[in-house]
Amino acid sequence: MPRIIHPSKAIALACATLFCAACKSPSAGPIRVQYLEIWAPALNEEFKSIARSWARDTHDSVEFIAVTLNDLPKRVAAFVDVPGAANLAVFPAVDAVIHASALADESAIVSTLATSGHTPLPNAEAMNKTQGMWPGVPLYAWSHLFVWRANLLRKKSLSPPTRFEGLLPVARILTDSSNGLYGFGLGTNGDDDEKMFVQSVLWSFGGAVFDSAGKVVLDSPRTRDALKYLVSLYRSGVMPPGIAGWDGASNNRAFIAGTIAGTANSPTILYALRHQDTLAASDVMHAMYPEGPAGRHTFATGFSLVSRRDDPKRDRVRELILFMMRPDNYARLLRAGEGSVNPQYSGYDTLSMWTNPQLRVALESQNFEHHVGWPGPVSAAAAEVFQRHILPDMVARVLNDGFTEDAAVREASRRVQEVVDRNASAQRP
Amino acid sequence: MIVQRRARATWSATSIPAILLFLLTVAVPASVAVLYAFTGKRLGEPVAGFTLTNFSSALREPLFTAALRTSLRFAVVCVVTKLAIGYGLAGILTHAGRSATAALRLLLLPWLIPGSAACLLWVWLLYQPSGVLDHLVRSVLGHPSRDILGSADGAFWSLVAFNVWRETPFWALVFFASRKLVPPQLQEELRLAGTSTWFAERTLVAAYSAPTVLVCSAISFVWTFGEFQSIELITRGGPSNHTQTVASVAMDIGYAAGIDLGTAICMMLLTLPIILPAVLLLFVIAKRRRAALIT
Numbered sequence: 001m002p003r004i005i006h007p008s009k010a011i012a013l014a015c016a017t018l019f020c021a022a023c024k025s026p027s028a029g030p031i032r033v034q035y036l037e038i039w040a041p042a043l044n045e046e047f048k049s050i051a052r053s054w055a056r057d058t059h060d061s062v063e064f065i066a067v068t069l070n071d072l073p074k075r076v077a078a079f080v081d082v083p084g085a086a087n088l089a090v091f092p093a094v095d096a097v098i099h100a101s102a103l104a105d106e107s108a109i110v111s112t113l114a115t116s117g118h119t120p121l122p123n124a125e126a127m128n129k130t131q132g133m134w135p136g137v138p139l140y141a142w143s144h145l146f147v148w149r150a151n152l153l154r155k156k157s158l159s160p161p162t163r164f165e166g167l168l169p170v171a172r173i174l175t176d177s178s179n180g181l182y183g184f185g186l187g188t189n190g191d192d193d194e195k196m197f198v199q200s201v202l203w204s205f206g207g208a209v210f211d212s213a214g215k216v217v218l219d220s221p222r223t224r225d226a227l228k229y230l231v232s233l234y235r236s237g238v239m240p241p242g243i244a245g246w247d248g249a250s251n252n253r254a255f256i257a258g259t260i261a262g263t264a265n266s267p268t269i270l271y272a273l274r275h276q277d278t279l280a281a282s283d284v285m286h287a288m289y290p291e292g293p294a295g296r297h298t299f300a301t302g303f304s305l306v307s308r309r310d311d312p313k314r315d316r317v318r319e320l321i322l323f324m325m326r327p328d329n330y331a332r333l334l335r336a337g338e339g340s341v342n343p344q345y346s347g348y349d350t351l352s353m354w355t356n357p358q359l360r361v362a363l364e365s366q367n368f369e370h371h372v373g374w375p376g377p378v379s380a381a382a383a384e385v386f387q388r389h390i391l392p393d394m395v396a397r398v399l400n401d402g403f404t405e406d407a408a409v410r411e412a413s414r415r416v417q418e419v420v421d422r423n424a425s426a427q428r429p
Numbered sequence: 430m431i432v433q434r435r436a437r438a439t440w441s442a443t444s445i446p447a448i449l450l451f452l453l454t455v456a457v458p459a460s461v462a463v464l465y466a467f468t469g470k471r472l473g474e475p476v477a478g479f480t481l482t483n484f485s486s487a488l489r490e491p492l493f494t495a496a497l498r499t500s501l502r503f504a505v506v507c508v509v510t511k512l513a514i515g516y517g518l519a520g521i522l523t524h525a526g527r528s529a530t531a532a533l534r535l536l537l538l539p540w541l542i543p544g545s546a547a548c549l550l551w552v553w554l555l556y557q558p559s560g561v562l563d564h565l566v567r568s569v570l571g572h573p574s575r576d577i578l579g580s581a582d583g584a585f586w587s588l589v590a591f592n593v594w595r596e597t598p599f600w601a602l603v604f605f606a607s608r609k610l611v612p613p614q615l616q617e618e619l620r621l622a623g624t625s626t627w628f629a630e631r632t633l634v635a636a637y638s639a640p641t642v643l644v645c646s647a648i649s650f651v652w653t654f655g656e657f658q659s660i661e662l663i664t665r666g667g668p669s670n671h672t673q674t675v676a677s678v679a680m681d682i683g684y685a686a687g688i689d690l691g692t693a694i695c696m697m698l699l700t701l702p703i704i705l706p707a708v709l710l711l712f713v714i715a716k717r718r719r720a721a722l723i724t
Contacts, residue, residue: 073684080472080688099472189579189667242557244579244668250556257559384685396669400581415491422486422692 027312030061031320034075034086036303037066039268039340046336047324054323060316079308087313088320093127093302094371096136097378103135104309109321110134116327118345127302127371127378128344136304137321138344140337143365144196144299147255147269148262150285152181160262160287164204164229167290171238174261183238185260187246188396190389196299197264198391202226203370204292209385209416210376216420219413222294227405231398244400264289266301267362271340286361289368300369302344342366381416381423390415466694483691487699490692492670492678500674501703503585504654507592508646514593515600516642520630522605533605536598544595548662551591552578555663581671584664588672591659596652600645607641608634636722643715647708654704655697675700 033051037044048064055062065086067075072092078085080099096103110120120128124138148160152174161167171183187194202208205226211217234243240259243250251263256273263269267286274281289298305324307317323329331351334343339359343349354360373382385391394412397403403411464470466484469477487493518536525532539547555577557563566572577583611634619629657676660666666673666681673681675696683693 073688077472077684077688077690101474102472189665191665240557241574242563242576242579244576245555245557245584245664247552247665259559384682384689387685388681393669396667400579400669411491418489418491422489422689425482425486 027316029313030063031055031088031313031316032063032065032084032086033320034065034067034079034089036072036090037068040271040337043333043337043341046333050324050329050332051320053329054320057323058319060320062320079306083308083310087311088305088307088317090139090303091136091306093124093136093138093141093304094378094383096128096304096306097130098380098383100130100133100135102308102310104307104311104314105133105135106137106306106321107132107134109137109318109325112322113137113325113345118327118330118347121344121346121366123300123366123369123371124302124344126374127300128304130378136306137325139303139305140334140341141300141302141344141366141369142266142341143362143369144193144200144264144266144289144301145362145365146262146287146289147265148285148287149255149258149283151280151283152261153285160285161290164201164290164292168233168236168238171233171262172236175238177237180240180259182240182260184233184262185239185243185251185254186263187248187250188234188244188392188399189246190392190396191246191248191250193248193251193263193265194392195386195389196301198230198395199372199386200264200289200298201230201292202391203297203374204289204294205229206292206294208375209391210373210379210382212375214373214376214379214382216413216416218416219409223409224405225293227394227398227409230395231405234395234399244396267340267359270358271338274338281358284358286358288361288365296368297370298365298368300366300371302371339363379423381420384419384423385416388419390419462690462694463698465691466698468691470691472688472690483689483695484699486689486692487695490678490682490696492673493675493696493699495670496673496675496678497700497703499585499672500654500676500700503588503592503656503674504650506589507596507653508649510589510593511597511600511649512642512646515597516604516638518597518601519604519608520634522601523608524626533602536601538598539595540598542595544658545662547595548591548659551587551659552663555587578664579668581668584668584672588659588663591663592653592656595659596649600649603641603645604638607638610641611637636718640715640719640722643711643718647711647715650707650711651704654700 031051033048035044035047044066051062051064054060065075067090075089076091076095076099079089079091080102114120120138124141127141128134128136128138146160153159153170156173158170158173161170167184174183175181186197199209202223205222207218207220207222207226209216209218233239240254251260251265252269252272254260255263255265255269270281270284270286273284289296305321307314307321311317324333327347330343330345331348334341334348334351335353339353339356339362342363349363354363371378372386373379376382390412393415394408397408397411398405464476467479467481469480469482471477522532522536542550552560554561555563557574557576557579562577563574567574575583577587615633616629619633654674655676656674657680660672660674660677661680664672666677679693679696682696683690
């Protein structure tokens with residue numbers, strides 16, 4: 001029979017091992033970098049490469065933790081709540097603002113970047129700055145655009161609509177349902193593209209979820225106008241069947257498969273096509289969001305570099321951030337993204353890739369982009385309203401459940417108010 | 430004395446790791462979760478004082494009541510269907526003889542496929558307009574396309590079908606094994622008395638399988654009530670939140686921007702008054718049935 005170690009000896013050994021591990025200095029060890037794995041592998045690799053260069057130059061060390069978009073909320077929670085989970089992380093800008101109390105103030109780094117001639121863009125400042133501090137260093141953002149099959153537009157001698165009123169006629173001309181082609185396609189099941197689209201339409205029609213003071217103003221005539229427009233678009237027959245069950249990738253798949261001629265998306269489709277070679281990139285056209293009665297408004301998604309304010313490795317992390325945001329390194333990162341992400345600082349729009357008209361659209365779209373909760377401040381409530389797809393649900397209630405526009409708007413407004421009240425009672429920013 | 434010491438050492442060596450594992454993976458996380466539910470814990474800050482605010486927030490959540498109804502309906506429909514089909518399959522396998530082994534292997538396939546992969550398979554099956562089922566309906570049968578995942582009933586029954594397809598094989602296997610508990614001499618006596626197979630099934634086999642069926646019902650009810658994966662991957666709670674269950678709403682709130690874990694955990698705790706009595710009742714009946722068999 002094998003010899004069994006006495007339990008008391010085993011427990012003593014385990015305790016000694018744990019004690020030795022705990023005695024290690026908290027400021028020693030590699031910098032753990034939690035980076036976001038986006039759809040551009042080259043950008044992900046360049047991000048790591050820049051960090052490794054810093055480690056080489058300073059005789060330091062870095063470790064990487066890859067986080068996908070789906071895992072991001074949980075990783076954000078872990079970073080904020082668990083000291084040592086990571087030292088540097090890529091956060092959605094809105095999460096950096098919401099959890100600012102746990103994060104280091106990066107105002108000094110942003111000032112340093114500004115003195116080198118690269119000031120944060122107005123939208124970057126709106127997304128990232130709160131109560132006079134920068135809880136994160138703006139890293140990049142991606143735009144939401146209209147994506148069209150240029151070959152189909154050319155065939156029908158059409159141009160992308162510049163106003164929302166023009167969208168339906170263009171989509172109707174492009175639709176050939178007998179051959180399985182539809183003029184426009186976007187899901188109604190609350191995926192990210194639909195969330196951004198509905199929010200942008202609401203703003204473009206003069207409506208909003210919050211006013212500039214953060215008060216709920218969703219229940220308004222302008223919201224009803226925006227809702228009427230969306231319902232008429234979805235019911236017009238220009239969209240393929242099954243959109244009520246679509247997920248976030250369905251419109252991408254449908255576009256690449258040739259089922260839809262247009263959709264609203266970030267520049268991921270063009271990036272994927274250029275690398276997969278399934279469809280000529282010249283057959284894809286980016287266009288800015290059309291204008292509505294209240295002008296052109298669209299949605300911005302920004303990301304920033306954050307670190308914890310109580311991190312014992314704070315000094316080293318600061319050096320790493322400064323290195324990564326050095327103009328030459330930042331330009332490397334943007335070039336690796338091939339236009340799939342936008343810079344957050346002035347002076348980078350002269351990079352050669354922005355001469356490509358398809359990519360230039362995304363860059364110029366920043367002039368019309370707003371953060372979640374606009375015209376109010378970024379807040380936990382605003383972000384939760386967006387993430388829980390309350391606006392798309394409002395549309396779906398009319399389309400799927402036979403609600404009147406009035407009833408749908410009132411229900412959505414009640415849900416938004418409940419979110420605001422709950423976050424207020426928990427004293428979240 | 431040496432034997433006793435060795436027995437104690439063996440017990441410690443085998444039990445302590447299991448106890449530690451239980452504490453680390455179940456007891457400690459559950460305790461922390463309950464702590465979050467009853468305190469004003471915010472991310473990045475220490476636990477605050479005792480409060481019931483999270484419970485009132487959970488009850489005020491507009492989607493909570495509907496999600497609770499959906500969870501209950503989903504659990505009851507799935508459990509009843511799985512048990513009926515599983516019990517029937519077990520009966521067929523019992524009388525299948527040698528071919529039972531091969532049948533069992535095929536039967537277990539849905540259960541062996543990783544859950545997320547199985548969910549994606551079903552999405553491709555049901556997807557419109559280019560899903561497999563949609564193609565069959567349109568091109569082969571010549572019927573118009575049906576938006577299954579886009580309608581409230583279609584989405585709900587798709588989730589039920591998925592749950593039954595995936596879990597029935599496991600229960601069929603358990604019931605198949607439970608039928609071996611029937612004493613062979615009793616079966617032989619009934620056969621010699623000239624009773625039909627159906628009579629033996631209704632009386633003898635049902636009596637001996639009852640405790641197992643009841644315990645399985647209880648376990649299946651708990652698992653199905655808390656089902657999250659298939660809802661998140663197949664319907665994402667849609668369309669229009671019609672297939673949101675308590676677990677999916679709690680996940681939405683728990684990991685939305687504010688990361689309101691307290692309210693999310695409270696939602697799950699509020700389902701205990703439904704789950705616990707149901708499970709206890711089934712266990713009590715199972716225990717009584719078993720006691721009746723022994724006497």
